[in-house]
Amino acid sequence: MTTTPLPNSSQSDANTATQHPDALGRFGQFGGKYVPETLMPALSELEQAFQQYSNDPDFQQELQYLLKDYVGRPSPLYFAERLTAHYAKPDGSGLQIYLKREDLNHTGAHKINNALAQVLLAKRMGKQRIIAETGAGQHGVATATVCARFGLECIVYMGVHDMERQALNVFRMRLMGATVQPVAAGTGTLKDATSEAIRDWVTNVETTHYILGSVAGPHPYPMLVRDFQAIIGKETRAQCQEKWGGLPDILLACVGGGSNAMGLFHDFVNEPSVRLIGIEAAGEGLDSEKHAATLTRGRPGVLHGAMSYLLQDDEGQVIEPHSVSAGLDYPGVGPEHSYLKDSGRAEYYAVTDEDAIAALRRLSELEGIIPALETAHAIAYLETLCPQLTGSPRIVINCSGRGDKDVHTVAKFITLGEGN
Numbered sequence: 100m101t102t103t104p105l106p107n108s109s110q111s112d113a114n115t116a117t118q119h120p121d122a123l124g125r126f127g128q129f130g131g132k133y134v135p136e137t138l139m140p141a142l143s144e145l146e147q148a149f150q151q152y153s154n155d156p157d158f159q160q161e162l163q164y165l166l167k168d169y170v171g172r173p174s175p176l177y178f179a180e181r182l183t184a185h186y187a188k189p190d191g192s193g194l195q196i197y198l199k200r201e202d203l204n205h206t207g208a209h210k211i212n213n214a215l216a217q218v219l220l221a222k223r224m225g226k227q228r229i230i231a232e233t234g235a236g237q238h239g240v241a242t243a244t245v246c247a248r249f250g251l252e253c254i255v256y257m258g259v260h261d262m263e264r265q266a267l268n269v270f271r272m273r274l275m276g277a278t279v280q281p282v283a284a285g286t287g288t289l290k291d292a293t294s295e296a297i298r299d300w301v302t303n304v305e306t307t308h309y310i311l312g313s314v315a316g317p318h319p320y321p322m323l324v325r326d327f328q329a330i331i332g333k334e335t336r337a338q339c340q341e342k343w344g345g346l347p348d349i350l351l352a353c354v355g356g357g358s359n360a361m362g363l364f365h366d367f368v369n370e371p372s373v374r375l376i377g378i379e380a381a382g383e384g385l386d387s388e389k390h391a392a393t394l395t396r397g398r399p400g401v402l403h404g405a406m407s408y409l410l411q412d413d414e415g416q417v418i419e420p421h422s423v424s425a426g427l428d429y430p431g432v433g434p435e436h437s438y439l440k441d442s443g444r445a446e447y448y449a450v451t452d453e454d455a456i457a458a459l460r461r462l463s464e465l466e467g468i469i470p471a472l473e474t475a476h477a478i479a480y481l482e483t484l485c486p487q488l489t490g491s492p493r494i495v496i497n498c499s500g501r502g503d504k505d506v507h508t509v510a511k512f513i514t515l516g517e518g519n
């Protein structure tokens with residue numbers, strides 16, 4: 100990858116998109132298509148449709164209209180004044196913290212950007228049946244939402260364990276007419292739900308489109324989902340330009356599969372002055388074996404159709420991940436993040452359950468914004484990052500989702516009394 104800054108930075112997104120992945124869907128050694136032969140035609144068909152329609156004015160017009168009037172875009176870039184003051188140096192100088200408010204989107208997270216664009220593709224490809232996997236239920240809800248909007252059949256695969264801890268989202272999906280298909284295999288979590296969705300797709304590939312929810316899976320998904328989420332970074336660039344006439348200095352986002360982080364990063368990958376930081380879940384601690392810190396602790400391997408960092412034992416068996424946040428509880432990670440890590444372009448760190456819960460509380464109290472537990476991992480990293488910074492950097496954090504879905508979980512960990 101070239102790291103040369105582009106002469107016209109407003110065109111950087113188009114240029115990076117053509118650099119990676121390569122024609123085989125690889126980001127360096129990562130990515131690719133490790134799938135049964137029966138899926139190869141479907142992946143090619145999807146790639147072709149994506150190339151055709153992403154440059155099609157009708158498709159773009161419909162997508163832009165729905166992103167605006169249905170999803171509520173553009174999402175604001177909000178200056179977090181009290182959070183900034185919390186981390187300010189004693190003389191009042193120092194950093195500035197901004198939140199990219201994806202939590203304000205319809206259905207409460209960034210997932211809808213991708214689900215909406217993919218359902219428009221599916222419609223044009225003549226597919227009437229939609230399947231999806233979900234962990235926390237946010238991607239399932241986003242998919243059920245867009246299927247209701249377009250009157251398409253929707254089947255969401257969800258682990259039985261996740262169905263229990265995210266019962267509210269199960270109910271939301273069913274309210275919108277989706278079938279939630281329980282997956283009891285393995286540990287009944289996201290990995291098992293994803294395997295089951297792929298199995299369905301192999302069987303029903305003629306009629307069915309699989310709306311994958313992150314920048315993971317076989318090519319073209321990591322590229323396609325990234326490009327549909329890249330609107331986050333494009334808006335951020337324009338909003339920074341409008342607010343201070345320049346670029347942000349640091350971009351910070353949580354990483355599960357990696358779609359909200361890639362969506363924010365993509366437009367800035369070729370801007371070497373912009374630091375890119377992704378935060379994984381350290382669960383009960385990196386040495387506890389109960390974590391989901393794939394990039395920090397994993398090794399390259401193949402899962403769900405792609406080569407990427409993976410939590411695996413010495414025999415290559417996938418190790419069950421753990422995170423208090425169901426959306427980060429995944430043993431793999433999108434291949435482009437593995438590439439950005441190894442090339443040194445992006446940095447990845449991990450934050451524990453405990454620190455994420457403390458950060459959720461901090462943002463709630465300081466800004467009146469209850470973030471998703473996933474997002475709270477990125478917020479928590481400010482505790483480590485801010486004391487290391489010099490000068491007056493502007494930090495943009497992707498506020499990937501709202502915390503309503505997590506209040507129940509958080510209530511088990513903290514007690515709020517009178518006057519707190």
Ligand SMILES: *Cc1c(COP(=O)(O)O)cnc(C)c1O
Nearest residue numbers: 237355356357358359426473500
């Ligand atoms: C699903 C989810 C995530 C994790 O997924 P990515 O693909 O890594 O973005 C993060 N935040 C929220 C709010 C989510 O719903």
